[in-house]
Amino acid sequence: MKIITYPNPILQAPAQEINLADLAVKKLQKLIKNMVKNMHKADGVGLAAPQVGKSLRISVINKKAGGLTDDLILINPVIISGSLETEIQQEGCLSLPGVQIKIERTKWIKVKAIDLNGNRFYLEARDLLARVIQHEIDHLDGVLIIDK
Numbered sequence: 001m002k003i004i005t006y007p008n009p010i011l012q013a014p015a016q017e018i019n020l021a022d023l024a025v026k027k028l029q030k031l032i033k034n035m036v037k038n039m040h041k042a043d044g045v046g047l048a049a050p051q052v053g054k055s056l057r058i059s060v061i062n063k064k065a066g067g068l069t070d071d072l073i074l075i076n077p078v079i080i081s082g083s084l085e086t087e088i089q090q091e092g093c094l095s096l097p098g099v100q101i102k103i104e105r106t107k108w109i110k111v112k113a114i115d116l117n118g119n120r121f122y123l124e125a126r127d128l129l130a131r132v133i134q135h136e137i138d139h140l141d142g143v144l145i146i147d148k
């Protein structure tokens, strides 16, 4: 599994929703597990499916982003609310090697998503974890830090 870098057009295309029935398919489960493995191999805090050439709404988040006991898998994630308070911090991206850009993000968010078993869950995140989740959901909308 290779991490795709800019300017591959898949990185700037909106990704497709996952059909819940497809989650039972071994191939999709395998893709998600491979994404987690590759995120660690690349020492990234997060990875989105378009970055491995699959235009699907899946993001994985490294537990080292903070506030997590395990790596987080987000299928069809949606930000349902957030604080008005924002913070500006430098961000990088595995698909933009060597690029660091200051990005303004909401400090606190509430997200709904589906887990690997097809169950809906809600998650509140703040600070770095909130930032990483926003970055990885941007990937699913075809938005890169250079587009912000």
Ligand code: CO
Pocket: 092, 093, 094, 095, 135, 139
């Ligand atoms: Co990125």
